[in-house]
Amino acid sequence: MLKNKHQLALLELLHQSELFSHVDDKSLEPIINNSHRISCGKNKYINFESYKSEYCHIVEQGEVMLSRVTNDGDTYVIDVVNRGCVFGITCILEDGPDSQMLVETIRPTVLWRIPLNILRKIMAQNLNFTENLLQMEIRTRLVQDVEIEHRTVQNAPQRIACFLLIQCAFIKESPVTINLPYNKKLIAAKLGIRQETFSRALKTIKKETGTKVTGSKLIIEDIDALKLFVCEHCSLNYPCQHSLSGGRIY
Numbered sequence: 001m002l003k004n005k006h007q008l009a010l011l012e013l014l015h016q017s018e019l020f021s022h023v024d025d026k027s028l029e030p031i032i033n034n035s036h037r038i039s040c041g042k043n044k045y046i047n048f049e050s051y052k053s054e055y056c057h058i059v060e061q062g063e064v065m066l067s068r069v070t071n072d073g074d075t076y077v078i079d080v081v082n083r084g085c086v087f088g089i090t091c092i093l094e095d096g097p098d099s100q101m102l103v104e105t106i107r108p109t110v111l112w113r114i115p116l117n118i119l120r121k122i123m124a125q126n127l128n129f130t131e132n133l134l135q136m137e138i139r140t141r142l143v144q145d146v147e148i149e150h151r152t153v154q155n156a157p158q159r160i161a162c163f164l165l166i167q168c169a170f171i172k173e174s175p176v177t178i179n180l181p182y183n184k185k186l187i188a189a190k191l192g193i194r195q196e197t198f199s200r201a202l203k204t205i206k207k208e209t210g211t212k213v214t215g216s217k218l219i220i221e222d223i224d225a226l227k228l229f230v231c232e233h234c235s236l237n238y239p240c241q242h243s244l245s246g247g248r249i250y
Contacts, residue, residue, distance in 0.1 A: 007032050010112055013060055017084050018247045019136060022128040030121070036113045046103040046111070055113045056088035062109025065186065066250055067102045077189040078250065080106060080182060087250040089133070092116050092123065101250065106182055133249070140248040146236065151192050154233050157204040159191045161230040162240075164211070164218065169239040174223050180216040205229070 014020045014028050037060075040046065046057075046064070059082055066078040066087055078101065081087065087101065122129050150159050168176045180187065188198040205211050209226045212219040220226055231238050 006037050009060060010035060010037070013058065013084065013112070017058065017086070019086055019089075019132050019249065020129065021132055023122065023126055023132075027122055027126050027129075030118045031114055034115050034118055037110065038113060039110045040105055040108070042105055042107050044105045044109075046105065053088055053091050054116055056086055056091070056116055056119070057103075057111045057113055058086045059083050060110040060112060062111070063106040063182070064109055064111070065104045065106055067104070067189075068100060069102060075189065077186070079248065080186065080190060081248070081250075084247055085249075086247075089116070089119070089249050090137075092119055092133075106186070136247055136249045140250065143248060146234075146240075149235060154230070156191075156193045156197050156201040157208070158230045158233050159193065160187075160198070160201050161205055161209070161226055162234065163187065163191060164205075164220065165223075165226055165230065165238060166240060168220060168223065171223065174221055176220045176223060178218050178220065180218070183216075 010032055011025070011028065014023075014031065020028065038046065038057075061083055063080060063082045064087075065080050068076045068078065070076065087103070119129075123133065150162060154162070164178065167178045167181065184198055185195050188195050193201065202213050205226075206213060209229050210221040211226065212221065227238050234240075
């Protein structure tokens, strides 16, 4: 029996999540009854001890950055995720790898901490959940493979142009006005580009494609010119289904 509006919100979130697609409410009830809601402000680190963690998290609202820090202090951004993303679930296999992630909020965020032992029971009893988990894991690895490809064969302006194309996917007519989803420093980190390189790369994109940049707003005058600039240097075809379809898990 649901007790309050927050649990109702969690149930709605699970219903919308690809991970829990076709998992019945009776199976979801242990998650509802044993998960904890966490609310925190912008630029806060979430207490997430990922090493052999007993929990995973699902984002209800807001946005968080998942990252790792190298031994010499450099930060590697894994992804920036929002509503519906599940992270920490790679620890669901008790003898599986740990994720060793840092989790920082980009804006005020609400998420739920879900006990992994509850999900293990669902995985043992519900084939739909197990299939969803495997499909999302495969998709996440595919996305990461493509990102490795881009860092190998594309230069900085091309990687940024690819990011911009994803923001205006399925729009066929030019011009297109978009707002960057987060600040340029974070976008640069996500794309593996040094911050000082980012502004120079935007100037190259402007010169080669006619894209106008004003602060966080961009006007793409010719989508075809942007596609010509970047898509020949990629093994996929625009619009990039690997980036646009379905959720990811970490």
